[in-house]
Amino acid sequence: MTNTPAVILVTGASRGLGRGIAIELASGGYSVAINYACNKQAAEECEALCKEVASDPNQQFLPVQADVSDPTARKAMLETIIEKFGRIDGLVSNAGIAPKVRADITEASEESFQELIKTNLQGPYFLTQEVANHLLNTKQKPALNSGKGMIVFVTSISSHTASISRGDYCISKAGLSMAAQLWAQRLSDENIPVYELRPGIMKTDMTSAVTEKYDALIADGLVPQHRWGTPEDLGKAVLSLVDGNFPFSTGAVIDVDGGFQIRSL
Numbered sequence: 148m149t150n151t152p153a154v155i156l157v158t159g160a161s162r163g164l165g166r167g168i169a170i171e172l173a174s175g176g177y178s179v180a181i182n183y184a185c186n187k188q189a190a191e192e193c194e195a196l197c198k199e200v201a202s203d204p205n206q207q208f209l210p211v212q213a214d215v216s217d218p219t220a221r222k223a224m225l226e227t228i229i230e231k232f233g234r235i236d237g238l239v240s241n242a243g244i245a246p247k248v249r250a251d252i253t254e255a256s257e258e259s260f261q262e263l264i265k266t267n268l269q270g271p272y273f274l275t276q277e278v279a280n281h282l283l284n285t286k287q288k289p290a291l292n293s294g295k296g297m298i299v300f301v302t303s304i305s306s307h308t309a310s311i312s313r314g315d316y317c318i319s320k321a322g323l324s325m326a327a328q329l330w331a332q333r334l335s336d337e338n339i340p341v342y343e344l345r346p347g348i349m350k351t352d353m354t355s356a357v358t359e360k361y362d363a364l365i366a367d368g369l370v371p372q373h374r375w376g377t378p379e380d381l382g383k384a385v386l387s388l389v390d391g392n393f394p395f396s397t398g399a400v401i402d403v404d405g406g407f408q409i410r411s412l
């Protein structure tokens with residue numbers, strides 16, 4: 148262990164769930180690399196906010212632009228992080244997109260399928276490969292309570308819930324759930340735990356177009372805890388993992404869905 152705050156890369160952290168994760172990690176004393184795809188202003192706002200909630204004078208924050216679906220951009224992002232902090236300790240793979248159009252699977256386009264697989268599955272899978280190889284080959288002293296490093300995948304209830312107007316999204320998330328299992332198995336001997344977080348219906352830009360639909364479903368009892376999830380809900384779960392509170396649980400799937408996954412009769 149070192150006195151240097153551990154450095155966590157959170158992808159898709161300019162808004163929504165990723166922003167909530169970055170804020171909680173900042174309040175927990177971590178340095179955070181805040182990735183975003185295109186919205187520089189949002190990243191600067193997030194950096195300012197992280198500084199407000201920061202709890203350690205040695206913490207540092209870095210907004211870093213990169214399209215996670217682009218291999219060159221991923222590599223450059225990692226190089227930028229190592230250059231700035233001299234290390235990376237954890238990755239929270241949160242960036243993701245919904246299909247531009249919710250189309251029935253009898254009509255949905257191959258173009259949308261490819262875009263979602265590239266962004267939601269291929270990008271996080273190979274970004275994990277890059278971070279894992281860094282963790283395996285680095286001589287940096289561990290700075291996390293939990294081990295040499297940590298990987299967290301943000302998937303979705305769509306990993307196991309069939310939505311026929313978002314088949315591409317569901318398949319990308321189901322694939323990402325398997326990616327989490329594969330990386331957990333591969334890194335289990337290396338003191339690098341891997342977890343999957345499955346958010347349910349969360350209040351962010353991603354769901355803004357279907358607010359009324361989900362309001363009605365929630366009022367109707369779809370979510371046992373009777374409310375939307377928030378970025379803070381997910382951020383608190385990530386902070387608990389990164390703090391090392393699940394030391395014997397690599398590969399665990401943690402539902403942050405208000406009980407959505409409970410089957411009842």
Ligand code: NAP
Pocket residue numbers: 158159160161162163164165182183184185186187189213214215216241242243244245266301302303304345346347348349350351352353354
């Ligand atoms: P959001 O509000 O739409 O925010 C998406 C974030 O991802 C933004 O920061 C965006 O950056 C970033 N992003 C998108 N494409 C990217 C790319 N190619 N490279 C890098 N960053 C990219 O979405 P959210 O609701 O917070 O969702 C976050 C994650 O949770 C996603 O993986 C999503 O699938 C998952 N999830 C969401 C819900 C929900 O109900 N909202 C439920 C389950 C799972 P810019 O600001 O630069 O565009």
